Amino acid sequence: MTEFNLASEIGEAEDPIALQELFFEKGWTDGLPVVPPTPERVFEFLEASGSQPSDIIATIPTRNRVITAEKVAINCVMAGCLPGYMLVVIAVLQAMAEPYYVFHASITSTGGAAPFIVVNGPMRHDLKMNSGVNVFGPGNRANATIGRAVRLILINVAGAQPSVLDKSTQGHPGKYSFCMAEAEEVSPWEPLHVELGFDADVSTVTVFAAESPHGIQNHESGKPEELLTCIACEMASMGGFSLGQSGLVLSPEHANIIAKSGWSKRQVKEFLFEHATQTAADLKRLGKFGQKGSRIDSLKLISSFKRPNEDLHLKRLAELGGELKPEDETTLVSRGVVPEDILLVVAGGAAGGHSAFIPSWSRGRASLFQTKPIGVCLDCKPQDSDDLQTIGDIRP
Amino acid sequence: MTIRYLNPVQEAAVKPASLAPRLPSLEGCRLGLLSNGKENADALLQMVAQEIKSKFSVKNVVSVTKFGAGMNCPPKFMEDLLSRCDAVITAVGD
Numbered sequence: 001m002t003e004f005n006l007a008s009e010i011g012e013a014e015d016p017i018a019l020q021e022l023f024f025e026k027g028w029t030d031g032l033p034v035v036p037p038t039p040e041r042v043f044e045f046l047e048a049s050g051s052q053p054s055d056i057i058a059t060i061p062t063r064n065r066v067i068t069a070e071k072v073a074i075n076c077v078m079a080g081c082l083p084g085y086m087l088v089v090i091a092v093l094q095a096m097a098e099p100y101y102v103f104h105a106s107i108t109s110t111g112g113a114a115p116f117i118v119v120n121g122p123m124r125h126d127l128k129m130n131s132g133v134n135v136f137g138p139g140n141r142a143n144a145t146i147g148r149a150v151r152l153i154l155i156n157v158a159g160a161q162p163s164v165l166d167k168s169t170q171g172h173p174g175k176y177s178f179c180m181a182e183a184e185e186v187s188p189w190e191p192l193h194v195e196l197g198f199d200a201d202v203s204t205v206t207v208f209a210a211e212s213p214h215g216i217q218n219h220e221s222g223k224p225e226e227l228l229t230c231i232a233c234e235m236a237s238m239g240g241f242s243l244g245q246s247g248l249v250l251s252p253e254h255a256n257i258i259a260k261s262g263w264s265k266r267q268v269k270e271f272l273f274e275h276a277t278q279t280a281a282d283l284k285r286l287g288k289f290g291q292k293g294s295r296i297d298s299l300k301l302i303s304s305f306k307r308p309n310e311d312l313h314l315k316r317l318a319e320l321g322g323e324l325k326p327e328d329e330t331t332l333v334s335r336g337v338v339p340e341d342i343l344l345v346v347a348g349g350a351a352g353g354h355s356a357f358i359p360s361w362s363r364g365r366a367s368l369f370q371t372k373p374i375g376v377c378l379d380c381k382p383q384d385s386d387d388l389q390t391i392g393d394i395r396p
Numbered sequence: 397m398t399i400r401y402l403n404p405v406q407e408a409a410v411k412p413a414s415l416a417p418r419l420p421s422l423e424g425c426r427l428g429l430l431s432n433g434k435e436n437a438d439a440l441l442q443m444v445a446q447e448i449k450s451k452f453s454v455k456n457v458v459s460v461t462k463f464g465a466g467m468n469c470p471p472k473f474m475e476d477l478l479s480r481c482d483a484v485i486t487a488v489g490d
Contacts (some may be wrong), residue, residue, distance in 0.1 A: 009403040019399050028404050037402045061468050064408045074404045157406040164414020366464040 004046055004053050006039060008072055023078075029288030030151050030176060032366055034078035038139040045073035048083030049090060050321055057090050058097035063159055067093055071157045072149075079149035084127055085142055085377040089149045090207060092117055094377075095207040095370040100307055102367040107160040111363030112168030115150055116210035117179040118345055120193035121203030124375055129181035133349035134211065135181055135249070136180065136356070142180035147177025171210035180347055186252045187346035188259030195265065196371050208247050208343055208369035209361035211240065216254075219353040222291070224258040228268065232275035234357045235335050241288055243313055243333075245341040245369055251348040251355045269339040276335040280320055280328035289320040307366060312337040317364075343369050419424055419483055422452040425469070428481030429459045437489025 013019035020033045027033075035041075046053060051069035055072060056068045072093065076086050096103045096115060100360065106113050106385040110257040119129055130140035160166040170176070193204040200289075216234045231254075235246055250258075283289045316337060336342065348354065361367055419425060428444055432435040438461065445457055458480055462469050465488075477484060 006402065011401050011403060013401060015397055015400045016399065019401060036399050037404060039402060042402055065406065065410060066409060067406065070402075071404065071406045074402045078404060099467070102464065102466050105464075109466070152404070156404040159408060305432055343467065365466050377423075 004043055006042070006053050007213075008070060008074060028152075028156055029078070030155065032147065032148075033178075034152075035075040035080050041077045042070070045076055045081070045083045045086045046070070047180065049073070049086040049119040051090070053084075055331045058093040058103070060097070060103045060158055063165075065158055067153065067157050071079075072153060073295070075152040075156055076145075076149040079152050080141065080145040081147075081149050082127075085149070086241060087144050088119060088123065088127070088142075088146050089153070090182040091144075091372045091374040092146070092150050092207050093153065095205055095372040098370045100366055100368045101207065101209060101370045102362075102365055103158070105365050106361055106367055107154050107158055108165050108167055109361065109365070110167055111208040111211065112171040112175070113211060113367075114172060114174035114178045116208040116358055117146075117147060117150070118175065118192060118206040118208075118343075119179070119181045119203065119374075120184065120191050121198075121374070122201060123203035124181040124184075131181035131347045132184035133387075134181075135347045135349075136178075142148070143179045143181070144177050145197045146173075147179035150179075151175060151177065153257030160170075174210065174212060178210065180249075182345040183252060183347045186350065188255055189265040189344075189346070192343070192345050195373065198371075198373065202376075204345065204371050204375040206369055208245065208358070209367045210247055211359040211361060212266045213247075213249075213356040213358045214240065214355055216355040217353060218254070218348065218355075221353075222257055224261045224263050225271075227254060227257055228271050229275055231355065231357070232272050232277075234273060235276035236278055238278065238282070238286055238288065240357075240359040241335060242360065242363065243316055243335070243337055244337055244363035244367075245343060246272075246360065247369075248342055248344045249348065249356045249358065250346050251343065251352055252346060252350050252355050255346045265344060268340070269342045269344060272342055273334050273336060273339040274285040277332040280331040280333050281324060283320065283333060284324045284328060289317075295309045308368065309337050309341075313363060422448060422454065422483065424453060424455050425482040426480060427454050427457045428477050428484035429457060430477065430484055431459070431461045431487040432465045432486070432488045433462050434465050434489040437487045440487045440489055441485060444487070 013022055019036055023034055024027050035303055046069060053068060053070035055069040055071055056066055057072055075088060076089055095101060124131060127142040129142045154160040182191050192206055193202065194200050198204055214234050216231055218227055218230045416450055427445060429441040431441055448454060
């Protein structure tokens with residue numbers, strides 16, 4: 001075994017039950033028992049991931065937090081991971097550290113988001129991940145413990161302890177674990193990572209700061225337009241409505257009904273973007289936009305702003321601000337600002353007309369889904385953030 | 397059976413900081429207001445500015461709204477603000 005110099009304090013417990021009680025008492029768990037993070041087991045994880053304990057996996061400047069490989073390994077062990085899962089967890093944290101994920105606010109906001117993790121590529125098979133029956137449910141070790149390891153890291157390393165710094169109003173069950181693989185083999189379309197420009201044999205994680213899933217049930221429609229209109233209605237549901245991005249996990253049955261009529265993934269997104277709408281008037285009447293949105297009028301666009309489609313986002317917000325106007329009755333507002341705002345993947349059991357819409361946590365807080373290759377870079381830095389957030393209202 | 401375990405917690409790296417140097421007086425100063433971008437921060441800052449203006453002859457007020465309440469204010473943004481102000485007040489609203 002390779003020897004590592006670990007920085008973490010080593011403690012001792014008399015027996016397994018005493019250790020569990022100690023971890024609960026310290027607030028080091030998600031409310032469930034953990035696997036003891038012994039030095040020997042942590043070594044195995046570091047070795048499997050090719051990491052040195054002091055490797056910096058991610059930073060959270062807003063909180064002065066540094067996430068080292070050693071702490072990642074410890075929490076992966078606690079979550080019940082196998083050593084091979086650690087590279088996936090590392091890639092998830094690298095994705096969350098990108099400026100336009102907004103690491104700090106996404107894990108502490110009243111919005112109660114969870115990192116929704118989609119794994120693509122060959123590693124899905126290597127790790128025996130589930131992309132089929134009960135894809136969001138229990139029963140698969142990799143899906144369950146990769147998501148759980150991320151949560152434990154958020155609690156123990158990122159400082160997002162529930163009710164202390166994590167101030168979620170309600171949170172949702174995905175905050176225990178919200179991780180799945182795409183069913184690339186049964187999808188009628190190119191998988192997510194290929195759509196985003198990666199080679200098919202590269203494994204990736206896509207991470208989306210997400211609210212709780214909305215189930216979409218449709219057993220009877222055999223026509224793409226009918227089915228997609230039903231899905232669009234759910235995406236436009238008033239409670240979850242925003243200009244944020246959308247996760248959409250289509251069941252194989254739904255995806256194949258749509259694709260067998262020749263619809264491409266691009267066409268599906270365009271149709272949904274066009275139909276997942278509300279009128280500006282209804283949005284204002286029900287308190288979704290209006291007076292508070294009017295503050296956007298005072299913001300100025302700066303040309304160097306790098307956040308994708310920010311100009312469209314702010315333009316739409318500015319249009320929605322202010323009092324109810326007659327033309328608002330006929331002004332349709334789409335969910336998101338472009339069709340590419342829909343993160344579309346296929347997963348679930350072969351039988352059943354059940355898909356899921358997953359709303360974003362907050363585009364208004366600058367959060368967009370991020371994709372990273374797995375195992376490619378252990379010390380990658382996030383994109384240059386020097387020009388970020390250069391928007392403001394500077395009045396003499 | 398004794399079990400050895402590693403502490404899973406990483407504390408924040410706390411950077412020592414001290415109070416900003418005090419101005420001898422706010423008389424004639426260029427006052428900056430930095431909002432975190434949430435709804436009520438601007439209202440709070442404007443109230444503070446009004447209070448200050450009622451007591452001192454402030455030269456001008458520069459109001460800046462940071463975009464992204466959960467993100468750090470970028471250095472260039474701060475430098476620009478500081479170059480045009482003698483004192484800056486910030487507020488976290490919600």
